[in-house]
Amino acid sequence: MRFLFVAATCFSWGAVAVAGHPDCAGVERWPTSMAFVHLKNAGLTSNDKLDFSKTKTVRLASEQIGKDLYRQIHLVVFAEKSGETIEVITESDASTEECSMSDVEVFVVSRRLRGR
Numbered sequence: 001m002r003f004l005f006v007a008a009t010c011f012s013w014g015a016v017a018v019a020g021h022p023d024c025a026g027v028e029r030w031p032t033s034m035a036f037v038h039l040k041n042a043g044l045t046s047n048d049k050l051d052f053s054k055t056k057t058v059r060l061a062s063e064q065i066g067k068d069l070y071r072q073i074h075l076v077v078f079a080e081k082s083g084e085t086i087e088v089i090t091e092s093d094a095s096t097e098e099c100s101m102s103d104v105e106v107f108v109v110s111r112r113l114r115g116r
């Protein structure tokens with residue numbers, strides 16, 4: 001009986017994970033990779049300037065806009081070897097199968113005003 005309870009619990013957790021919004025917030029995921037490409041093409045940074053091990057990506061928002069289609073907003077912070085950082089906000093569409101359902105719109109944060 002206990003085995004059935006554990007099996008049912010594991011199965012239900014798997015269903016919850018599948019039903020959630022896509023996780024595209026990794027350093028090598030679509031929004032971060034495309035943000036870097038846009039920055040590089042604009043001449044704002046290069047492979048030699050960045051310390052990719054310190055790059056951080058955080059999903060700020062995810063909204064379902066269709067059947068298995070989500071619009072996601074990410075904050076990506078690239079750390080340069082000089083100690084400077086480049087912050088961008090990305091907007092892109094994703095599904096549970098694919099993070100690259102659309103092009104990535106990239107907004108460079110030129111200045112952050114802190115209220116706290």
